[in-house]
Amino acid sequence: MMLSTAVKNQSRLLTRVSQFGVLAALVLLIIFGALRYTGFMSEYNFSTFLRYNSMFGLVSLGMCFVILTGGIDLSVGSVVALASVVAALLSPYGALTAVLGAMAAGALIGLINGLIITRLNIQPFITTLATLLGARGLALLLANNQGGVGVDPNNAAFTWLGQGNLLHLPVPGVMMIVAFVAGSVLLSLTPFGRHALAVGGGEDASKLMGLPVNRIKVTVYVLSGALAGLAGLILASQLGAGQPTEGVGWELSAIAGVVVGGTLLTGGTGSVWSTLVGAMLLGLIFNILNFENGKGVISLSPYWQSVIRGAFLLLVVLLQTRLGRRSDRS
Structure with missing residues (x-):
């Protein structure tokens, strides 16, 4: 018992070190960008960065809950595409209808994932790979x-959801922050999170x-699908159209954000806020690369x-695997 507790404590300590390291890297990149690039700290760049990366943040939040339970969700990219088409089709009926429809479409795919995994005992990788293909096909069918x-x-209200501002912040960014606050409360302060x-x-x-x-596992997949649906709504609002071919590779971006944030792929250890930091760190790297392209030093x-x-x-x-092996040997 004492040995098991020591191993768990060491694992938590290593995870904390990883999380603080990611936060330090984010701060250092911001300082680097501010010193090197003109306009990096401008309101326009901040607004554009937050508006675009809010979608990846929402998808990463849902993925965080799935990975915390030891699962994986490869369908989120296709769910974003499907939800964007659903939102576009429902936009003539009002912004609220489009929001509810997009999130319901995502939640339905998540429910299917959860039920197949728990009732049919099929591995999450295979299940969500199948729904990845199915959701993409359904998005193309709905888009003819x-x-x-x-x-x-x-529908100005629908456009405002993706392109508007609230309290001088992009509306998608506000939606992401609210979602992460709710996710943090859910994980840290409720029995469901524990x-x-x-x-x-x-x-x-x-x-x-x-x-x-089984109920917990189904719930996290429904949550992941609903958040991907919300990201799809933002995508349709920003681009002015539902995009059945968008979202390719978004599941890998979400997994990368979660894992970079310090959440273990094996489940059981992780943090909602570290996931946000990880997702923003990846987004900031690409933002800096865009500025570097503009200077003409490199061209990527x-x-x-x-x-x-x-x-x-x-x-x-690889780092998580090495730390895990050290923990096991201890």
Whole structure:
């Protein structure tokens, strides 16, 4: 018992070190950008950065809860695309209808994921890979195989959700911050959050303790889908059209943000706010690369973003694996 407690304490300590390291890296990058680039600290750059990266933040938040329980959700990118099409189709009926419809579409895919995983005992990787393909196909069907579905140009409230400001902040950024506050409360201050961490720490032990493991797992997938749906709504509002071909690779960006933030891929340990820091760190790296391209020193195409995300994810997973082995030997 004492040995097990010592190992857990060491694992938590290593995770905390990782989380503070990511925060330090974020602060250093901000200082670097402020010193090197004209306009980096401008209101325009801050607003544009927050408006665009809010979508990745929302998807990463949902992914955080899934990974905390020891699962994975590869369908979120396709869910974003599907929700953007649904939101565009519902935009003539009002902004609230579009919001509810987009989130409901995402939650439905999440519910399907959760039920297949818990009732049919199919691995999350396989299940969400299947729904990734299914959601993408459904998005294309709803869009009649077109490149986009235009939103109602007369619905100013719908456009405001993606392009407007609230209290001098981009509305998508405000939505993301509210979501993370709610997610932090849910994880830290409610029985559901403690139970989700327990399931990720040991599913069999959680069942022996009488926790509703299957219900918890279904709930986190529904939450992930709903947040991806909200990101899809923002995407449609920003671009003025539902985008059935968008969201490719977003699931990897979300996983990278969560893992870079210090959440263990094996589940049981992690933080909502560290996930936000990880997602913003990745977004800031690409923002700095755009400024560097503007200086003419380097010239990197947008495809390099995928290379960088992959390298970051691999590096952090390798680091987590090494730290985990040290913890096991201890």
